[in-house]
Amino acid sequence: MQTPTLRDVARAAGVHAATASRALNPETRNLVNAQTARRVLRAAESLGYRPNPIARSLKTARSHTVGLVIPDLTNPLFPPIVRGIEDTLGPAGYSALIVNTDSDPARERSQIASLRSRQVEGLIVATARLEHPLLAELRREGVRIVLVNRRTDGLDVPSVGPDDAVGISLAVRHLVELGHREFVHLAGPLDTSTGLNRARAFQSALREHGLDEDPARLVACEHWSEEGGAAALRRALDSPVPFTAVVAGNDLIALGCYDVFAERGIACPEEVSVVGFNGMPFLDKLRPPLTTVAIPHHQVGLEAGRMLLESVKEPDRPARSVLLPPSLAVRGSTAPPAPGPVAGAR
Structure with missing residues (x-):
């Protein structure tokens, strides 16, 4: 069966080929009478006509x-x-x-x-x-x-x-309102604009709440990945910096935290709370469900x-x-801190 052409459509609709072409193009359809355009579209559908995008682009x-x-x-x-x-x-x-x-x-x-x-x-x-x-x-x-x-x-x-600064501010404020005072930020790679912006926003949020701004509270991940997050949290746990809450650069980094909690026997959120960033699907299915900064x-x-x-x-x-503007999806990975922050090798 021969492939229908633009001329076939025009003939079936009773219009000139140029009119049919305009009716079939969403950008020029408004130049054609609405009733005529509908007639052309019906004719094209009945014939099984498909525009040739390569031919159109050449023209x-x-x-x-x-x-x-x-x-x-x-x-x-x-x-x-x-x-x-x-x-x-x-x-x-x-x-x-x-x-x-x-x-x-x-x-x-x-x-x-x-x-x-x-x-x-x-x-x-x-x-x-x-x-x-x-x-x-x-x-x-x-x-x-x-x-x-x-x-x-x-x-x-x-x-x-997303407004990274607002998102990080929401995360830190939520943790402060729960009673946390000792934080670490597992930042995305600092050679990325997102990693750097969220790291700066974290430091600004600590200043806003009058909290300790020790540079050691910022641990950069090599990759935006679960493995990168796990490696960074191990470094934080093996350092002398005490903390009861983790603000992760994204949700994948936060997933890496869950892996380390399991391998080191750390209870979340009883011992350490964690907040992700991005609002990935299925985070509510984790145990505990992950609190995260949700992006539209x-x-x-x-x-x-x-x-x-x-x-x-x-x-x-x-x-x-x-x-x-982001929003904060509060779930089970954040809670008031238990007495005595996590510190040293675990």
């Missing part, structure tokens, strides 16, 4: 695709953000091409080159590295970029993410998609940054 220099660059697709943080992006792009007639970089600069460069070879109209980049010369290079070349889950200094591009992931994605479409339609529009 219009518009691919209607966006490159989405993710550092780690296995991180549960990203799927709801991706869903939000797709929920914005889809109604506008755009689709996302998703690549995973494993946080490897060489892989990231090759993956972005591949996306550009497919004529994507812009990039949504979910990266956190502080030093990122590739982004500056892409910006100089006129590539439209939106950053997700990070901000950057010296680079005039739109960005959207889907909303982050929706806003990133909107920003990218704005950049495509209005290239001269000034870049804007959006910080979305």
Whole structure:
């Protein structure tokens, strides 16, 4: 059976091919009478017509695709953000091409080159590295970029993410109200903007509450991972710094704390309370359920998609940054401290 063409659709709908083309394109559908557009769409559906995006992009220099660059697709943080992006792009007639970089600069460069070879109209980049010369290079070349889950200094591009300072402040205030006075922060890697911002926010929160700001209370993880969190907590427990509460840089790091609690026989929250950050799915199924700073992931994605479409339609529009407010999901991993803080080797 021969594949139906645009001319077949136009003939079935009783319109000119140019009218059918406009009706089938979400961006130009408003140029066609609503009744005519419905007739064209019904004809296309009945014939099984599918537009050829490659042919359209060659004709219009518009691919209607966006490159989405993710550092780690296995991180549960990203799927709801991706869903939000797709929920914005889809109604506008755009689709996302998703690549995973494993946080490897060489892989990231090759993956972005591949996306550009497919004529994507812009990039949504979910990266956190502080030093990122590739982004500056892409910006100089006129590539439209939106950053997700990070901000950057010296680079005039739109960005959207959670308000890290507010989130860390919520976590520390909650623990202080429970009676905790001795903290450690298991920070994300400090060569990432998110790790550094949350570490600074932790130190600021300690000052706000008049608590001990000993630099040893900040222990940096090598990776945003369960293993990284476990290794950092072991270092904290083996140090002379006393603490009854842990503020983790993200939920994966907090999961690493659970592993160490089990291996060293530490009761949570009876001996040590812990708060995560991000609001990953299924944290309420842990024992104890994890208290965490919850991020509106889907909303982050929706806003990133909107920003990218704005950049495509209005290239001269000034870049804007959006910080979305987090909330605190209080669960069973936090409780008032028992007498005598944890300290020394366990």
